[in-house]
Amino acid sequence: MTSYYNKVLEPTSRTTLRRRAGRAKYDRAAIDAILDEGLVGHLGICDPDGQPVVLPVTYARLADDIVFHGAALGRLLGTLAQGVPVCFTVTLLDGLVLARSAFHHSMNYRSLVVLGEARALRDTEAKLAALTAVVDHVAPGRSADVRGPSRQELAATEVATLPLREASAKIRTGPPVDAAEDYALPCWAGELPLSLAAGAPLADARCAAPTPAYIDPYRRIHAKSIAA
Amino acid sequence: MTSYYNKVLEPTSRTTLRRRAGRAKYDRAAIDAILDEGLVGHLGICDPDGQPVVLPVTYARLADDIVFHGAALGRLLGTLAQGVPVCFTVTLLDGLVLARSAFHHSMNYRSLVVLGEARALRDTEAKLAALTAVVDHVAPGRSADVRGPSRQELAATEVATLPLREASAKIRTGPPVDAAEDYALPCWAGELPLSLAAGAPLADARCAAPTPAYIDPYRRIHAKSIAA
Numbered sequence: 001m002t003s004y005y006n007k008v009l010e011p012t013s014r015t016t017l018r019r020r021a022g023r024a025k026y027d028r029a030a031i032d033a034i035l036d037e038g039l040v041g042h043l044g045i046c047d048p049d050g051q052p053v054v055l056p057v058t059y060a061r062l063a064d065d066i067v068f069h070g071a072a073l074g075r076l077l078g079t080l081a082q083g084v085p086v087c088f089t090v091t092l093l094d095g096l097v098l099a100r101s102a103f104h105h106s107m108n109y110r111s112l113v114v115l116g117e118a119r120a121l122r123d124t125e126a127k128l129a130a131l132t133a134v135v136d137h138v139a140p141g142r143s144a145d146v147r148g149p150s151r152q153e154l155a156a157t158e159v160a161t162l163p164l165r166e167a168s169a170k171i172r173t174g175p176p177v178d179a180a181e182d183y184a185l186p187c188w189a190g191e192l193p194l195s196l197a198a199g200a201p202l203a204d205a206r207c208a209a210p211t212p213a214y215i216d217p218y219r220r221i222h223a224k225s226i227a228a
Numbered sequence: 229m230t231s232y233y234n235k236v237l238e239p240t241s242r243t244t245l246r247r248r249a250g251r252a253k254y255d256r257a258a259i260d261a262i263l264d265e266g267l268v269g270h271l272g273i274c275d276p277d278g279q280p281v282v283l284p285v286t287y288a289r290l291a292d293d294i295v296f297h298g299a300a301l302g303r304l305l306g307t308l309a310q311g312v313p314v315c316f317t318v319t320l321l322d323g324l325v326l327a328r329s330a331f332h333h334s335m336n337y338r339s340l341v342v343l344g345e346a347r348a349l350r351d352t353e354a355k356l357a358a359l360t361a362v363v364d365h366v367a368p369g370r371s372a373d374v375r376g377p378s379r380q381e382l383a384a385t386e387v388a389t390l391p392l393r394e395a396s397a398k399i400r401t402g403p404p405v406d407a408a409e410d411y412a413l414p415c416w417a418g419e420l421p422l423s424l425a426a427g428a429p430l431a432d433a434r435c436a437a438p439t440p441a442y443i444d445p446y447r448r449i450h451a452k453s454i455a456a
Binding site: 014018019039040042043044045046050051052053054055056058071074075084085086087088089091093095096098099100101102103105107109111113115131132135138139142143145146147148149150153157175176182183185186187188189190191192193194195196197198199200201202203204205206207209210211212215218 | 242246247267268270271272273274278279280281282283284286299302303312313314315316317319321323324326327328329330331333335337339341343359360363366367370371373374375376377378381385403404410411413414415416417418419420421422423424425426427428429430431432433434435437438439440443446
């Protein structure tokens with residue numbers, strides 16, 4: 001267990017939850033657990049004319065940074081590399097919360113918002129480490145089984161990094177909370193748990209290799225999060 | 229089947245996919261299917277200082293609009309109601325794509341980006357219709373079983389609507405596409421299907437009602453999408 005797991009991030013005016021403040025978490029253990037379980041996050045940037053753009057991205061956590069990658073010629077990574085303000089959000093949906101009134105319906109979730117400025121990684125070794133982390137984030141151990149990036153592939157890939165400095169998590173768990181008088185209503189109320197489920201792996205038509213252990217059974221809770 | 233299902237949205241300079249243009253869809257059938265299956269989207273706005281903010285939100289599609297709701301005093305809905313530019317993104321993750329090289333790893337997904345300006349709904353009937361749609365989006369038929377919003381609850385809820393006018397979907401399906409020379413490599417390659425799965429409903433401690441059919445079995449593909 002590394003030291004940053006014990007760290008609690010200082011809430012800023014931008015990451016302090018004002019509504020439902022009881023659901024807020026600022027400690028790295030909670031933040032890292034969400035980051036490490038998520039597969040896709042949503043990255044937001046602002047166009048110069050004030051138009052937000054939010055796109056789904058894969059990512060990985062590398063110690064105190066989040067790393068992203070994309071085509072060097074793409075709009076998103078090209079913008080990220082300029083060091084503009086970004087917002088990176090990861091949401092894990094854990095269930096529906098069905099209350100006795102429409103008003104108190106909710107969802108159980110764990111979400112994370114990271115604010116900051118991304119910067120491009122241009123050093124070859126650092127880019128390689130980031131790309132390896134992204135592959136292993138999806139399936140730990142996968143990078144050792146596959147051909148690593150060629151010089152040409154590395155050049156075609158832009159890698160950006162966002163420090164995990166200004167961030168907050170928000171977590172809702174548990175049953176619905178109904179207004180006292182609504183408990184007398186006859187309708188069903190409770191939770192419907194939801195989770196990401198893996199189906200049977202589908203080898204491609206030209207694959208004769210056995211299915212690796214990291215995808216069957218497939219799990220999103222990795223050892224590094226459990227260690228926290 | 230209503231007429232807008234046959235509509236194809238005109239791609240704008242902001243919604244035309246430049247990379248992987250073969251994955252783009254601009255027809256309402258594809259767009260609506262993603263919207264109707266998704267449970268949570270990510271809504272992005274820009275702060276006046278150019279800082280993007282991306283938050284997970286529930287929503288519903290009401291004909292040619294997307295509706296959102298939130299606390300009237302909250303930051304997000306308060307900003308939306310001012311008619312600022314927003315980006316609303318829904319991502320459905322369908323699987324991991326494991327290629328023989330790190331570079332060709334990918335994901336199968338269906339994502340949707342909607343750009344535009346949201347506006348507040350202040351008419352009581354329109355607000356009620358939107359809130360009903362949001363409840364029924366989660367579980368079709370649910371709104372008929374629960375207590376509807378009181379006058380006080382309606383006043384405490386801000387509802388915003390975003391026209392489904394400038395939007396594009398992006399879809400990847402199928403196995404990995406490896407470089408020709410990599411097919412000789414011995415590693416496993418293929419797809420790992422992923423989907424949102426519902427567990428057994430958990431009635432809350434004070435609930436004696438039978439479990440409704442709309443949550444057991446729970447399905448995210450609704451009749452209105454299938455009709456398309």
